[in-house]
Amino acid sequence: MTEFQENQLLDARGLLCPMPIVKAGKVMRGMDDGEILKIIATDRGSIVDFPAWCEDTGNELLEWHEEDDGLVFFIKKVEEEDW
Amino acid sequence: MLETDSLTQDDVRQIVREEIKRAFKKDPARKNLSMVASKGTLDWAYPPLILATAGAAANMDAAIFFTFYGLNIIHKDFEKKLLVAPTGNPAMPMPVPMPDVITGMPGMKAFATGMMKSMFSKKGVATIKELLDVAMEMEVRLIACQMTMDVFGYEESDFLDGVEFGGAAAFLSDARKSHVTLFI
Numbered sequence: 001m002t003e004f005q006e007n008q009l010l011d012a013r014g015l016l017c018p019m020p021i022v023k024a025g026k027v028m029r030g031m032d033d034g035e036i037l038k039i040i041a042t043d044r045g046s047i048v049d050f051p052a053w054c055e056d057t058g059n060e061l062l063e064w065h066e067e068d069d070g071l072v073f074f075i076k077k078v079e080e081e082d083w
Numbered sequence: 084m085l086e087t088d089s090l091t092q093d094d095v096r097q098i099v100r101e102e103i104k105r106a107f108k109k110d111p112a113r114k115n116l117s118m119v120a121s122k123g124t125l126d127w128a129y130p131p132l133i134l135a136t137a138g139a140a141a142n143m144d145a146a147i148f149f150t151f152y153g154l155n156i157i158h159k160d161f162e163k164k165l166l167v168a169p170t171g172n173p174a175m176p177m178p179v180p181m182p183d184v185i186t187g188m189p190g191m192k193a194f195a196t197g198m199m200k201s202m203f204s205k206k207g208v209a210t211i212k213e214l215l216d217v218a219m220e221m222e223v224r225l226i227a228c229q230m231t232m233d234v235f236g237y238e239e240s241d242f243l244d245g246v247e248f249g250g251a252a253a254f255l256s257d258a259r260k261s262h263v264t265l266f267i
Contacts, residue, residue, distance in 0.1 A: 016207045018137035022217055025140025056141045080142075 001065050004074040006038035007031065013042045013070050020046050021053055024075070028059065033079040036062070040070045047071060115261035116145040117254065122267065123152025125165040125196055125211070131267050132156070132214035138263070139221035147218075148254040150228035153267075154237065156211070157225050157246050165211060169195045219245050226253065 010027050012020035020041045027037060039050070047064070050073050054061040062074040107113070116138040120131040131153075135145040149157050155164040169175045169186040175195065177186075185191070204210070209217075218225065226247045232238075239248060258264045 014207045016209075018133045018140065019209050022136050022140045022221075025142075026221070053141055 002063050004036050004038070004062055006074065007035040008037050010037060010039045012046075013040055015041070016043050017045045017049065021049055024050075024053070025057075028057075028075075028077055031077045033077055035077050037075045037077065039073040039075065040067075041073070042070045044071075046073070050075065110262075112260050112262045114143050115257070116143045116263045117258040117261040118145075118147045118264070119254065119266045120147050120149050120153035120156055121151050123155030123164065125167045125199060127267065128156045128161075128165050128211050129208075129214075131265075132211065132218060134265065135223045136214055136217050136221060139218070139223050143263075144222075144224075145218075146224040146226060146257050148226045148228060148249070148257075150231050154227055154231055154235065154242075157215075157227060157242050158237075159241060159243055161211060161215070161243075166192050166196045167199050168192050215243065219243075 008027055008031060010023055012023055015023070020039065020043050024037065024039055031037060039046075043049075050064065051061055053059075054075060058078045058080050060076040060078050062076055064071060064073040066072070116135065118131050118135065120128075122128075131147050135147050138145040155161060158164055167175065169177060169181070169191060170183050177195075178198075186195075200210075224247060225243070225245065226249045227237075227239075227242055229248050229250050232241075232248070239246075
């Protein structure tokens with residue numbers, strides 16, 4: 001288990017789908033390329049939703065694990081490349 | 084410039100594969116989500132709003148076309164209009180089993196609606212108002228079906244600020260540019 005130094009923290013505990021994703025999307029919009037967002041969530045659906053969301057947005061899921069107070073995700077913002 | 088002389092057939096295949104993969108990623112239709120919301124009860128108001136806001140959070144351009152009873156969802160009085168009826172709905176969880184002659188009695192719709200709202204709030208599900216606010220903030224396009232509005236006698240001013248108006252051709256024009264299209 002690796003701990004990353006986050007630039008922003010999102011406490012999504014107690015929220016159910018789609019709110020953890022919606023809130024993460026909103027915070028990410030205001031972040032710069034390469035910055036790290038730490039999310040704590042209690043919605044079990046997040047385990048599947050955050051990896052899928054990362055695949056679709058191009059952001060990188062660095063690591064996730066379970067702690068006593070919730071599921072912890074570290075996601076790195078990756079700006080979409082122009083083509 | 085590519086030095087084609089030194090490229091093997093496998094190199095070319097590899098390059099083509101990577102370029103196709105990138106092209107798929109850049110397919111504009113991949114970013115578009117077009118839905119029809121046709122139902123006007125509290126329970127059925129959730130799926131289109133959940134999917135549209137989740138799509139917007141994944142950088143999709145989401146649009147919902149509200150038709151027939153779905154217009155209730157974007158009506159200014161959506162709080163009063165979105166109800167759930169236990170009658171004829173055996174899937175609706177009730178505290179005790181009740182026959183339709185009981186659930187069809189006056190006040191039962193309000194009771195079932197209140198029950199669903201309190202269950203959702205206890206579990207941490209967003210309210211319809213919260214989802215609508217998020218949808219507007221994230222620029223989800225909410226489009227009211229003009230034809231149904233005319234049939235039901237609605238005016239543009241009956242709907243939430245920011246709602247657009249359109250017809251079947253407008254929806255299809257969006258839908259043909261969207262990989263994700265759903266009828267709810």
